[in-house]
Amino acid sequence: MKQEEVLLVLLNEYxxxxxxxxxxxxxxxxxxVPRVVGATREPVCSLGGFRTLPDYDxxxxxxxxxxxxxxxxxxxxSAAAAGVVGPVQHARDNGRIVGGICNGASFLAAHGFLNxxxxxxxxxxxxxxxxxxxxxxxxxxxxxxxxxxxxIVTANGTGYLxxxxxxxxxxxxxxxxxxxxxxxxxxxxxxSA
Amino acid sequence: MKQEEVLLVLLNEYxxxxxxxxxxxxxxxxxxVPRVVGATREPVCSLGGFRTLPDYDxxxxxxxxxxxxxxxxxxxxSAAAAGVVGPVQHARDNGRIVGGICNGASFLAAHGFLNxxxxxxxxxxxxxxxxxxxxxxxxxxxxxxxxxxxxIVTANGTGYLxxxxxxxxxxxxxxxxxxxxxxxxxxxxxxSA
Numbered sequence: 001m002k003q004e005e006v007l008l009v010l011l012n013e014y015x016x017x018x019x020x021x022x023x024x025x026x027x028x029x030x031x032x033v034p035r036v037v038g039a040t041r042e043p044v045c046s047l048g049g050f051r052t053l054p055d056y057d058x059x060x061x062x063x064x065x066x067x068x069x070x071x072x073x074x075x076x077x078s079a080a081a082a083g084v085v086g087p088v089q090h091a092r093d094n095g096r097i098v099g100g101i102c103n104g105a106s107f108l109a110a111h112g113f114l115n116x117x118x119x120x121x122x123x124x125x126x127x128x129x130x131x132x133x134x135x136x137x138x139x140x141x142x143x144x145x146x147x148x149x150x151x152i153v154t155a156n157g158t159g160y161l162x163x164x165x166x167x168x169x170x171x172x173x174x175x176x177x178x179x180x181x182x183x184x185x186x187x188x189x190x191x192s193a
Numbered sequence: 194m195k196q197e198e199v200l201l202v203l204l205n206e207y208x209x210x211x212x213x214x215x216x217x218x219x220x221x222x223x224x225x226v227p228r229v230v231g232a233t234r235e236p237v238c239s240l241g242g243f244r245t246l247p248d249y250d251x252x253x254x255x256x257x258x259x260x261x262x263x264x265x266x267x268x269x270x271s272a273a274a275a276g277v278v279g280p281v282q283h284a285r286d287n288g289r290i291v292g293g294i295c296n297g298a299s300f301l302a303a304h305g306f307l308n309x310x311x312x313x314x315x316x317x318x319x320x321x322x323x324x325x326x327x328x329x330x331x332x333x334x335x336x337x338x339x340x341x342x343x344x345i346v347t348a349n350g351t352g353y354l355x356x357x358x359x360x361x362x363x364x365x366x367x368x369x370x371x372x373x374x375x376x377x378x379x380x381x382x383x384x385s386a
Binding site for chain 2: 015016017019020021022023024026027033034035036043046047048049050051052053120122123143144145156157158159162185186188189190191193
């Protein structure tokens with residue numbers, strides 16, 4: 001079976017932990033290959049100072065992929081972030097799954113992508129602040145760590161495990177019981193203290 | 194104040210989540226700079242398929258640094274890992290803090306570095322299996338997510354938050370109440386479900 005690609009968009013000062021479990025979980029299942037997308041092909045620098053090499057840039061995105069995921073961080077109000085609107089619209093127009101965690105979710109709100117789905121994010125206040133008139137779905141905000149609805153998965157920045165679980169389940173990246181077991185193991189820990 | 198370096202050792206197939214919170218936490222405090230150490234200067238590939246550029250390789254490690262941290266993954270029984278024994282010995286001989294999470298802790302056990310400190314890891318059974326005759330401190334094994342003792346911090350692979358907290362506290366990387374608050378926020382989440 002040909003592996004499908006899942007595109008993870010990283011901007012400078014991305015949050016290391018928000019992609020970590022998702023990318024590893026995708027590779028565990030074996031059905032998908034995670035690919036890093038940067039604004040350019042230059043290394044992207046994380047909040048932890050890691051320099052990550054992109055596999056694609058905004059100009060070289062493939063047409064075929066299973067999901068487009070916006071990883072949070074402090075770059076989602078920068079000029080570079082504007083280049084992600086087109087790719088998100090492409091994903092929605094073509095029925096691909098879209099993910100946004102932390103400020104990635106705020107960015108989705110700011111560009112009107114959360115107006116027809118239940119969703120969550122870094123508090124309702126932040127989505128309203130970023131979205132302004134473009135965000136019209138206050139009623140769709142759910143106070144949960146992660147929410148999947150209508151092909152869009154959102155989470156707040158501490159919802160990295162739940163975000164990963166929802167995306168892996170939606171993508172059928174592995175057996176559901178294995179996805180749930182991995183989630184529980186990381187959430188609860190090997191030891192109780 | 195001159196920033197001190199904290200060296201994070203990554204081997205191929207390192208676990209993305211085991212360095213994520215620590216590296217970001219170090220940069221938040223501002224007193225330290227995390228630096229990535231690879232076997233060579235070629236990109237290191239994570240379990241999630243991320244390609245990370247090292248700042249140093251095993252031949253170019255600086256003499257001055259505050260801590261040396263072995264990030265887990267599936268590479269710690271590879272030939273490349275043997276090159277980390279010397280750097281760990283250097284750190285111990287010079288009173289630097291040493292960290293090992295997941296198979297990084299197993300590696301420390303396998304090379305006799307846990308025999309005079311209380312510690313934890315990916316189960317006692319794994320440390321005995323990896324350590325054989327070189328691991329003589331079964332009595333020092335503690336069933337906790339992370340343990341700091343005698344300048345060595347160890348954790349199992351699900352103890353990524355506790356590992357980060359213990360190292361940040363030991364390094365005095367930030368105000369203790371801020372380290373504890375960040376830990377609790379990530380551990381408990383913004384929402385309860």
